[in-house]
Amino acid sequence: xxxxxxxxxxxxxxxxxxxxxxxxxxxxxxxxxxxxxxxxxxxxxxxxxxxxxxxxxxxxxxxxxxxxxxxxxxxxxxxxxxxxxxxxxxxxxxxxxxxxxxxxxxxxxxxxxxxxxxxxxxxxxxxxxxxxxxxxxxxxxxxxxxxxxxxxxxxxxxxxxxxxxxxxxxxxxxxxxxxxxxxxxxxxxxxxxxxxxxxxxxxxxxxxxxxxxxxxxxxxxxxxxxxxxxxxxxxxxxxxxxxxxxxxxxxxxxxxxxxxxxxxxxxxxxxxxxxxxxxxxxxxxxx
Amino acid sequence: xxxxxxxxxxxxxxxxxxxxxxxxxxxxxxxxxxxxxxxxxxxxxxxxxxxxxxxxxxxxxxxxxxxxxxxxxxxxxxxxxxxxxxxxxxxxxxxxxxxxxxxxxxxxxxxxxxxxxxxxxxxxxxxxxxxxxxxxxxxxxxxxxxxxxxxxxxxxxxxxxxxxxxxxxxxxxxxx
Numbered sequence: 001x002x003x004x005x006x007x008x009x010x011x012x013x014x015x016x017x018x019x020x021x022x023x024x025x026x027x028x029x030x031x032x033x034x035x036x037x038x039x040x041x042x043x044x045x046x047x048x049x050x051x052x053x054x055x056x057x058x059x060x061x062x063x064x065x066x067x068x069x070x071x072x073x074x075x076x077x078x079x080x081x082x083x084x085x086x087x088x089x090x091x092x093x094x095x096x097x098x099x100x101x102x103x104x105x106x107x108x109x110x111x112x113x114x115x116x117x118x119x120x121x122x123x124x125x126x127x128x129x130x131x132x133x134x135x136x137x138x139x140x141x142x143x144x145x146x147x148x149x150x151x152x153x154x155x156x157x158x159x160x161x162x163x164x165x166x167x168x169x170x171x172x173x174x175x176x177x178x179x180x181x182x183x184x185x186x187x188x189x190x191x192x193x194x195x196x197x198x199x200x201x202x203x204x205x206x207x208x209x210x211x212x213x214x215x216x217x218x219x220x221x222x223x224x225x226x227x228x229x230x231x232x233x234x235x236x237x238x239x240x241x242x243x244x245x246x247x248x249x250x251x252x253x254x255x256x257x258x259x260x261x262x263x264x265x266x267x268x269x270x271x272x273x274x275x276x277x278x279x280x281x282x283x284x285x286x287x
Numbered sequence: 288x289x290x291x292x293x294x295x296x297x298x299x300x301x302x303x304x305x306x307x308x309x310x311x312x313x314x315x316x317x318x319x320x321x322x323x324x325x326x327x328x329x330x331x332x333x334x335x336x337x338x339x340x341x342x343x344x345x346x347x348x349x350x351x352x353x354x355x356x357x358x359x360x361x362x363x364x365x366x367x368x369x370x371x372x373x374x375x376x377x378x379x380x381x382x383x384x385x386x387x388x389x390x391x392x393x394x395x396x397x398x399x400x401x402x403x404x405x406x407x408x409x410x411x412x413x414x415x416x417x418x419x420x421x422x423x424x425x426x427x428x429x430x431x432x433x434x435x436x437x438x439x440x441x442x443x444x445x446x447x448x449x450x451x452x453x454x455x456x457x458x459x460x461x462x463x
Binding site for chain 2: 057058183243274
Protein backbone atom coordinates (compact mmCIF):
# COMPACT_ATOMS: atom_id res chain seq x y z
CA UNK A 1 0.00 0.00 0.00
CA UNK A 2 1.25 3.44 -0.92
CA UNK A 3 1.57 6.07 1.75
CA UNK A 4 -0.01 9.36 0.67
CA UNK A 5 1.93 12.60 0.67
CA UNK A 6 -0.41 14.47 2.97
CA UNK A 7 -1.51 18.11 3.07
CA UNK A 8 -0.10 18.36 6.60
CA UNK A 9 3.19 16.84 5.50
CA UNK A 10 3.67 19.47 2.81
CA UNK A 11 2.47 22.31 5.01
CA UNK A 12 4.71 21.36 7.92
CA UNK A 13 7.83 20.93 5.81
CA UNK A 14 7.26 24.23 3.99
CA UNK A 15 6.73 25.95 7.34
CA UNK A 16 10.02 24.60 8.70
CA UNK A 17 11.93 25.30 5.50
CA UNK A 18 10.77 28.92 5.22
CA UNK A 19 11.32 29.68 8.89
CA UNK A 20 14.79 28.19 8.80
CA UNK A 21 15.80 29.75 5.47
CA UNK A 22 15.24 33.30 6.71
CA UNK A 23 17.51 32.84 9.72
CA UNK A 24 20.23 30.29 8.88
CA UNK A 25 22.24 30.50 5.68
CA UNK A 26 22.85 27.16 3.95
CA UNK A 27 26.33 25.72 4.44
CA UNK A 28 27.42 26.08 0.79
CA UNK A 29 26.81 29.85 0.81
CA UNK A 30 28.44 30.28 4.21
CA UNK A 31 31.51 28.43 2.98
CA UNK A 32 31.66 30.62 -0.14
CA UNK A 33 31.42 33.73 2.06
CA UNK A 34 34.24 32.49 4.25
CA UNK A 35 36.37 31.93 1.15
CA UNK A 36 35.50 35.45 0.02
CA UNK A 37 36.53 36.81 3.41
CA UNK A 38 39.99 35.31 3.03
CA UNK A 39 40.38 36.69 -0.50
CA UNK A 40 39.24 40.20 0.45
CA UNK A 41 41.49 40.37 3.53
CA UNK A 42 44.40 39.23 1.41
CA UNK A 43 43.61 41.84 -1.24
CA UNK A 44 43.23 44.48 1.47
CA UNK A 45 40.07 45.67 -0.24
CA UNK A 46 37.56 48.19 1.03
CA UNK A 47 34.93 45.46 0.78
CA UNK A 48 36.73 43.24 3.32
CA UNK A 49 34.90 44.93 6.20
CA UNK A 50 31.57 44.14 4.48
CA UNK A 51 32.24 40.39 4.57
CA UNK A 52 33.31 40.65 8.22
CA UNK A 53 29.98 42.33 9.04
CA UNK A 54 28.02 39.77 7.00
CA UNK A 55 29.59 36.90 8.97
CA UNK A 56 28.92 38.72 12.25
CA UNK A 57 25.34 39.31 11.10
CA UNK A 58 24.83 35.59 10.38
CA UNK A 59 25.94 34.72 13.92
CA UNK A 60 23.62 37.37 15.38
CA UNK A 61 20.63 36.15 13.36
CA UNK A 62 21.13 32.57 14.58
CA UNK A 63 21.69 33.65 18.18
CA UNK A 64 18.68 35.98 18.33
CA UNK A 65 16.45 33.77 16.12
CA UNK A 66 15.58 36.70 13.84
CA UNK A 67 15.85 37.02 10.06
CA UNK A 68 19.36 37.80 8.76
CA UNK A 69 17.80 40.45 6.48
CA UNK A 70 14.60 42.45 6.98
CA UNK A 71 13.68 41.83 3.34
CA UNK A 72 12.39 38.32 3.87
CA UNK A 73 11.34 38.40 0.26
CA UNK A 74 8.62 37.11 -1.94
CA UNK A 75 8.54 33.32 -1.75
CA UNK A 76 9.53 31.53 -4.95
CA UNK A 77 8.63 27.82 -5.13
CA UNK A 78 9.55 25.28 -7.78
CA UNK A 79 7.27 22.27 -7.40
CA UNK A 80 8.40 19.13 -9.21
CA UNK A 81 5.61 16.58 -9.09
CA UNK A 82 6.44 12.95 -9.71
CA UNK A 83 3.97 11.54 -12.26
CA UNK A 84 3.37 8.58 -9.91
CA UNK A 85 3.47 10.52 -6.64
CA UNK A 86 0.63 9.54 -4.28
CA UNK A 87 -0.79 12.99 -3.88
CA UNK A 88 -3.97 15.04 -4.25
CA UNK A 89 -2.89 17.71 -6.75
CA UNK A 90 -5.23 20.39 -5.44
CA UNK A 91 -3.56 20.07 -2.01
CA UNK A 92 -0.16 21.25 -3.15
CA UNK A 93 -0.54 25.02 -3.56
CA UNK A 94 -2.92 25.29 -0.63
CA UNK A 95 -0.51 23.47 1.65
CA UNK A 96 2.48 25.51 0.40
CA UNK A 97 0.61 28.77 1.00
CA UNK A 98 -0.55 27.72 4.46
CA UNK A 99 3.01 26.81 5.42
CA UNK A 100 4.28 30.21 4.28
CA UNK A 101 1.46 32.12 5.92
CA UNK A 102 2.20 30.50 9.28
CA UNK A 103 5.98 30.75 9.07
CA UNK A 104 6.12 34.52 8.47
CA UNK A 105 4.61 35.78 11.74
CA UNK A 106 6.22 32.94 13.74
CA UNK A 107 9.66 33.82 12.41
CA UNK A 108 9.15 37.60 12.78
CA UNK A 109 9.51 37.96 9.02
CA UNK A 110 8.36 41.10 7.24
CA UNK A 111 5.30 40.85 5.00
CA UNK A 112 6.53 42.37 1.76
CA UNK A 113 3.86 41.55 -0.82
CA UNK A 114 1.34 44.08 -2.19
CA UNK A 115 -2.00 43.08 -3.68
CA UNK A 116 -1.94 44.92 -7.00
CA UNK A 117 1.31 46.03 -8.65
CA UNK A 118 -0.09 49.32 -9.98
CA UNK A 119 -3.33 50.64 -8.54
CA UNK A 120 -3.70 48.97 -5.14
CA UNK A 121 -0.29 48.59 -3.58
CA UNK A 122 -1.72 47.40 -0.27
CA UNK A 123 0.18 44.85 1.76
CA UNK A 124 -1.61 41.50 1.65
CA UNK A 125 -0.63 41.01 5.29
CA UNK A 126 0.45 37.37 4.97
CA UNK A 127 3.21 37.54 2.34
CA UNK A 128 0.98 35.68 -0.11
CA UNK A 129 0.68 34.91 -2.91
CA UNK A 130 3.93 33.04 -3.45
CA UNK A 131 5.32 32.65 -6.97
CA UNK A 132 4.83 28.93 -7.72
CA UNK A 133 5.93 26.94 -10.77
CA UNK A 134 4.88 23.35 -11.40
CA UNK A 135 6.56 20.68 -13.44
CA UNK A 136 5.66 17.05 -13.94
CA UNK A 137 8.71 14.81 -13.60
CA UNK A 138 9.18 11.02 -13.63
CA UNK A 139 8.96 9.13 -10.34
CA UNK A 140 6.83 9.08 -7.20
CA UNK A 141 8.24 11.94 -5.18
CA UNK A 142 7.28 15.54 -4.61
CA UNK A 143 10.19 18.00 -4.64
CA UNK A 144 9.80 21.55 -3.42
CA UNK A 145 12.58 24.09 -3.91
CA UNK A 146 11.93 27.24 -1.96
CA UNK A 147 13.66 30.62 -2.10
CA UNK A 148 13.00 33.79 -0.12
CA UNK A 149 13.64 36.22 -2.96
CA UNK A 150 14.65 39.72 -1.89
CA UNK A 151 13.93 42.55 -4.28
CA UNK A 152 17.15 44.54 -4.00
CA UNK A 153 18.64 41.81 -6.16
CA UNK A 154 15.47 41.01 -8.12
CA UNK A 155 15.31 44.61 -9.37
CA UNK A 156 18.68 44.02 -11.07
CA UNK A 157 17.46 41.11 -13.25
CA UNK A 158 17.92 41.30 -17.00
CA UNK A 159 17.06 39.72 -20.32
CA UNK A 160 18.97 39.99 -23.56
CA UNK A 161 17.82 38.49 -26.85
CA UNK A 162 21.15 37.75 -28.54
CA UNK A 163 21.76 36.87 -32.17
CA UNK A 164 22.18 33.13 -32.82
CA UNK A 165 25.78 33.81 -33.84
CA UNK A 166 26.69 35.83 -30.72
CA UNK A 167 28.58 32.87 -29.24
CA UNK A 168 30.15 32.73 -25.79
CA UNK A 169 31.62 36.22 -26.18
CA UNK A 170 28.11 37.63 -26.66
CA UNK A 171 26.90 35.81 -23.56
CA UNK A 172 29.84 36.86 -21.40
CA UNK A 173 29.47 40.51 -22.44
CA UNK A 174 25.69 40.55 -21.94
CA UNK A 175 25.85 39.07 -18.43
CA UNK A 176 28.77 41.29 -17.45
CA UNK A 177 26.91 44.40 -18.61
CA UNK A 178 23.87 43.54 -16.45
CA UNK A 179 26.04 42.92 -13.38
CA UNK A 180 28.06 46.06 -14.04
CA UNK A 181 24.88 48.16 -14.17
CA UNK A 182 23.68 46.58 -10.92
CA UNK A 183 26.80 47.68 -9.03
CA UNK A 184 26.34 47.50 -5.26
CA UNK A 185 22.54 47.48 -5.40
CA UNK A 186 21.92 43.68 -5.24
CA UNK A 187 24.07 43.27 -2.08
CA UNK A 188 27.23 41.64 -3.45
CA UNK A 189 28.88 39.19 -3.21
CA UNK A 190 26.04 37.83 -5.33
CA UNK A 191 25.16 34.56 -7.02
CA UNK A 192 24.35 34.91 -10.72
CA UNK A 193 21.81 32.64 -12.40
CA UNK A 194 22.01 32.55 -16.20
CA UNK A 195 19.30 30.92 -18.32
CA UNK A 196 20.14 30.37 -21.97
CA UNK A 197 17.73 29.17 -24.66
CA UNK A 198 14.01 28.51 -24.91
CA UNK A 199 11.90 31.63 -25.36
CA UNK A 200 12.36 34.96 -23.55
CA UNK A 201 10.19 33.89 -20.62
CA UNK A 202 11.82 30.45 -20.46
CA UNK A 203 15.31 31.93 -20.31
CA UNK A 204 14.25 33.97 -17.26
CA UNK A 205 12.72 30.89 -15.63
CA UNK A 206 15.91 28.90 -16.27
CA UNK A 207 17.95 31.67 -14.66
CA UNK A 208 15.87 31.26 -11.50
CA UNK A 209 16.27 27.47 -11.55
CA UNK A 210 20.01 27.99 -11.86
CA UNK A 211 20.02 29.89 -8.55
CA UNK A 212 18.92 26.71 -6.77
CA UNK A 213 22.11 24.86 -7.58
CA UNK A 214 24.67 24.30 -4.83
CA UNK A 215 26.93 27.37 -4.83
CA UNK A 216 30.04 25.17 -4.73
CA UNK A 217 29.06 22.74 -7.52
CA UNK A 218 30.17 22.72 -11.14
CA UNK A 219 28.08 22.40 -14.30
CA UNK A 220 28.01 18.71 -15.36
CA UNK A 221 28.96 19.63 -18.95
CA UNK A 222 32.54 20.82 -19.21
CA UNK A 223 31.73 23.39 -21.91
CA UNK A 224 29.25 25.13 -19.63
CA UNK A 225 31.42 24.68 -16.54
CA UNK A 226 34.12 26.53 -18.50
CA UNK A 227 31.67 29.26 -19.51
CA UNK A 228 30.54 29.68 -15.89
CA UNK A 229 34.18 30.14 -14.91
CA UNK A 230 34.83 32.71 -17.65
CA UNK A 231 31.78 34.80 -16.75
CA UNK A 232 32.69 34.67 -13.05
CA UNK A 233 36.21 35.85 -13.79
CA UNK A 234 34.98 38.74 -15.90
CA UNK A 235 32.46 39.80 -13.24
CA UNK A 236 35.02 39.66 -10.49
CA UNK A 237 37.33 41.89 -12.50
CA UNK A 238 34.70 44.66 -12.34
CA UNK A 239 35.96 45.61 -8.85
CA UNK A 240 32.39 46.16 -7.59
CA UNK A 241 33.26 44.00 -4.60
CA UNK A 242 31.34 43.28 -1.38
CA UNK A 243 28.65 45.91 -0.80
CA UNK A 244 29.83 47.68 -3.94
CA UNK A 245 32.75 49.17 -1.98
CA UNK A 246 35.38 47.54 -4.16
CA UNK A 247 37.06 44.15 -4.01
CA UNK A 248 37.75 40.88 -5.77
CA UNK A 249 34.47 39.09 -4.95
CA UNK A 250 31.54 40.67 -6.76
CA UNK A 251 30.02 37.25 -7.35
CA UNK A 252 30.58 33.98 -5.46
CA UNK A 253 29.32 31.88 -8.34
CA UNK A 254 27.75 31.87 -11.80
CA UNK A 255 25.27 29.07 -12.57
CA UNK A 256 24.04 28.31 -16.08
CA UNK A 257 20.97 26.34 -17.11
CA UNK A 258 20.24 25.74 -20.80
CA UNK A 259 17.49 24.48 -23.10
CA UNK A 260 17.00 24.17 -26.86
CA UNK A 261 16.02 27.33 -28.70
CA UNK A 262 14.93 28.75 -32.09
CA UNK A 263 17.25 29.02 -35.12
CA UNK A 264 16.86 32.82 -35.09
CA UNK A 265 17.90 33.57 -31.53
CA UNK A 266 19.71 32.96 -28.26
CA UNK A 267 17.75 34.33 -25.26
CA UNK A 268 19.88 35.03 -22.19
CA UNK A 269 18.10 35.63 -18.88
CA UNK A 270 19.93 36.80 -15.77
CA UNK A 271 18.66 36.47 -12.20
CA UNK A 272 20.65 37.57 -9.20
CA UNK A 273 20.63 36.41 -5.61
CA UNK A 274 22.04 38.68 -2.93
CA UNK A 275 24.64 37.12 -0.58
CA UNK A 276 21.66 36.22 1.63
CA UNK A 277 20.86 33.33 -0.69
CA UNK A 278 18.01 31.80 1.26
CA UNK A 279 17.05 28.53 -0.36
CA UNK A 280 15.80 25.15 0.84
CA UNK A 281 14.96 21.86 -0.80
CA UNK A 282 12.27 19.46 0.38
CA UNK A 283 11.75 15.94 -0.97
CA UNK A 284 8.61 14.08 0.08
CA UNK A 285 7.49 10.56 -0.76
CA UNK A 286 9.08 7.14 -0.97
CA UNK A 287 12.79 6.84 -1.62
CA UNK B 288 45.55 46.61 11.58
CA UNK B 289 42.20 48.00 12.73
CA UNK B 290 42.08 51.76 12.58
CA UNK B 291 40.22 53.56 15.35
CA UNK B 292 36.59 54.17 14.41
CA UNK B 293 35.11 57.63 14.89
CA UNK B 294 31.79 58.12 16.69
CA UNK B 295 29.29 60.76 15.59
CA UNK B 296 26.09 61.82 17.35
CA UNK B 297 22.92 62.44 15.34
CA UNK B 298 21.36 64.84 14.52
CA UNK B 299 24.67 66.36 13.37
CA UNK B 300 25.61 69.94 12.49
CA UNK B 301 26.75 71.12 9.05
CA UNK B 302 30.20 71.56 10.58
CA UNK B 303 30.42 67.92 11.62
CA UNK B 304 29.10 66.76 8.25
CA UNK B 305 31.69 68.89 6.46
CA UNK B 306 34.47 67.05 8.27
CA UNK B 307 33.40 63.57 7.10
CA UNK B 308 35.33 62.00 4.22
CA UNK B 309 34.41 59.04 2.02
CA UNK B 310 35.80 55.69 3.09
CA UNK B 311 35.66 56.58 6.77
CA UNK B 312 34.14 53.94 9.06
CA UNK B 313 31.84 55.64 11.53
CA UNK B 314 29.69 54.58 14.51
CA UNK B 315 26.48 56.61 14.71
CA UNK B 316 24.57 57.23 17.96
CA UNK B 317 21.59 59.44 18.86
CA UNK B 318 18.36 59.59 16.87
CA UNK B 319 17.45 59.52 13.20
CA UNK B 320 14.45 59.27 10.89
CA UNK B 321 13.48 56.07 9.08
CA UNK B 322 11.60 56.12 5.79
CA UNK B 323 11.64 54.58 2.34
CA UNK B 324 9.64 54.71 -0.94
CA UNK B 325 6.23 55.66 0.46
CA UNK B 326 7.56 58.30 2.86
CA UNK B 327 9.52 59.92 0.03
CA UNK B 328 6.51 60.03 -2.24
CA UNK B 329 4.37 61.54 0.54
CA UNK B 330 7.04 64.12 1.39
CA UNK B 331 7.17 65.21 -2.23
CA UNK B 332 3.37 65.46 -2.48
CA UNK B 333 3.30 67.66 0.64
CA UNK B 334 6.17 69.88 -0.52
CA UNK B 335 4.66 70.31 -3.98
CA UNK B 336 1.33 71.42 -2.53
CA UNK B 337 3.07 73.88 -0.20
CA UNK B 338 2.13 71.94 2.95
CA UNK B 339 4.29 71.29 6.03
CA UNK B 340 6.06 67.96 6.47
CA UNK B 341 5.13 65.94 9.58
CA UNK B 342 8.69 66.51 10.82
CA UNK B 343 11.36 69.18 10.30
CA UNK B 344 14.23 67.83 8.21
CA UNK B 345 16.79 70.35 9.47
CA UNK B 346 20.03 68.56 10.40
CA UNK B 347 18.24 65.21 10.24
CA UNK B 348 19.59 61.95 8.88
CA UNK B 349 17.22 59.45 7.26
CA UNK B 350 17.74 55.68 7.15
CA UNK B 351 16.17 53.93 4.14
CA UNK B 352 14.67 50.93 5.89
CA UNK B 353 11.41 49.07 6.53
CA UNK B 354 11.72 46.91 9.66
CA UNK B 355 10.63 43.32 10.19
CA UNK B 356 8.28 42.79 13.18
CA UNK B 357 9.87 42.92 16.64
CA UNK B 358 10.07 39.64 18.53
CA UNK B 359 8.54 39.63 22.04
CA UNK B 360 10.58 41.83 24.34
CA UNK B 361 12.66 43.37 21.54
CA UNK B 362 12.48 46.98 20.35
CA UNK B 363 12.65 46.18 16.66
CA UNK B 364 13.03 43.23 14.29
CA UNK B 365 15.57 42.75 11.54
CA UNK B 366 16.31 46.25 10.15
CA UNK B 367 19.00 46.63 7.47
CA UNK B 368 19.21 49.20 4.66
CA UNK B 369 17.23 49.09 1.43
CA UNK B 370 18.49 50.17 -2.03
CA UNK B 371 19.01 53.94 -2.01
CA UNK B 372 18.69 54.62 -5.74
CA UNK B 373 14.91 54.28 -5.57
CA UNK B 374 14.91 57.43 -3.42
CA UNK B 375 17.12 59.40 -5.87
CA UNK B 376 14.21 61.11 -7.59
CA UNK B 377 13.04 62.68 -4.32
CA UNK B 378 16.35 63.25 -2.55
CA UNK B 379 17.62 66.62 -3.89
CA UNK B 380 14.43 68.35 -2.76
CA UNK B 381 14.74 66.88 0.74
CA UNK B 382 18.40 67.90 0.98
CA UNK B 383 17.44 71.42 -0.06
CA UNK B 384 14.82 71.32 2.74
CA UNK B 385 17.48 70.72 5.38
CA UNK B 386 18.17 66.97 5.37
CA UNK B 387 21.88 66.43 6.04
CA UNK B 388 22.42 62.67 6.11
CA UNK B 389 21.15 59.56 4.34
CA UNK B 390 21.82 55.90 5.06
CA UNK B 391 21.24 53.08 2.60
CA UNK B 392 22.95 50.70 0.22
CA UNK B 393 24.08 51.01 -3.40
CA UNK B 394 25.07 53.89 -5.65
CA UNK B 395 23.22 57.19 -6.18
CA UNK B 396 22.57 59.34 -9.23
CA UNK B 397 24.77 62.23 -10.38
CA UNK B 398 21.95 64.60 -9.39
CA UNK B 399 22.01 63.30 -5.81
CA UNK B 400 25.79 63.51 -5.68
CA UNK B 401 25.60 67.16 -6.77
CA UNK B 402 22.83 67.91 -4.22
CA UNK B 403 24.96 66.28 -1.47
CA UNK B 404 27.87 68.56 -2.36
CA UNK B 405 25.71 71.69 -2.71
CA UNK B 406 24.10 71.15 0.70
CA UNK B 407 27.18 69.96 2.56
CA UNK B 408 25.50 66.63 3.28
CA UNK B 409 26.68 63.00 3.61
CA UNK B 410 25.49 59.66 2.23
CA UNK B 411 26.44 56.71 4.42
CA UNK B 412 26.64 53.10 3.26
CA UNK B 413 25.06 50.65 5.71
CA UNK B 414 25.96 46.96 5.48
CA UNK B 415 23.41 45.48 3.08
CA UNK B 416 21.52 42.44 4.28
CA UNK B 417 22.75 42.82 7.86
CA UNK B 418 19.32 43.34 9.42
CA UNK B 419 19.96 41.13 12.46
CA UNK B 420 23.14 43.03 13.32
CA UNK B 421 21.45 46.44 13.03
CA UNK B 422 18.54 45.32 15.23
CA UNK B 423 21.05 45.12 18.11
CA UNK B 424 21.99 48.80 17.61
CA UNK B 425 18.45 50.22 17.93
CA UNK B 426 17.14 51.01 21.43
CA UNK B 427 13.93 52.91 20.69
CA UNK B 428 11.36 53.34 17.93
CA UNK B 429 8.45 55.72 17.50
CA UNK B 430 6.08 56.04 14.55
CA UNK B 431 5.88 59.71 13.52
CA UNK B 432 3.52 59.57 10.53
CA UNK B 433 1.99 57.48 7.75
CA UNK B 434 1.25 54.56 10.08
CA UNK B 435 -1.03 53.12 7.38
CA UNK B 436 2.05 52.10 5.38
CA UNK B 437 3.07 49.51 8.00
CA UNK B 438 6.81 48.85 7.73
CA UNK B 439 7.00 51.74 5.24
CA UNK B 440 5.79 54.34 7.76
CA UNK B 441 7.91 57.27 8.98
CA UNK B 442 9.70 56.40 12.21
CA UNK B 443 12.25 57.94 14.54
CA UNK B 444 14.70 55.49 16.08
CA UNK B 445 17.26 55.79 18.84
CA UNK B 446 20.58 54.16 17.99
CA UNK B 447 23.90 53.35 19.63
CA UNK B 448 27.14 52.47 17.80
CA UNK B 449 25.36 51.94 14.48
CA UNK B 450 28.13 51.04 11.98
CA UNK B 451 28.30 52.80 8.59
CA UNK B 452 30.87 53.87 6.01
CA UNK B 453 30.82 57.37 4.50
CA UNK B 454 30.12 56.80 0.79
CA UNK B 455 29.48 60.34 -0.52
CA UNK B 456 30.79 63.48 1.16
CA UNK B 457 30.37 67.25 1.02
CA UNK B 458 33.38 67.66 -1.27
CA UNK B 459 31.44 65.77 -3.97
CA UNK B 460 33.51 62.59 -3.63
CA UNK B 461 31.91 59.12 -3.84
CA UNK B 462 33.13 55.55 -3.41
CA UNK B 463 29.99 53.84 -4.71
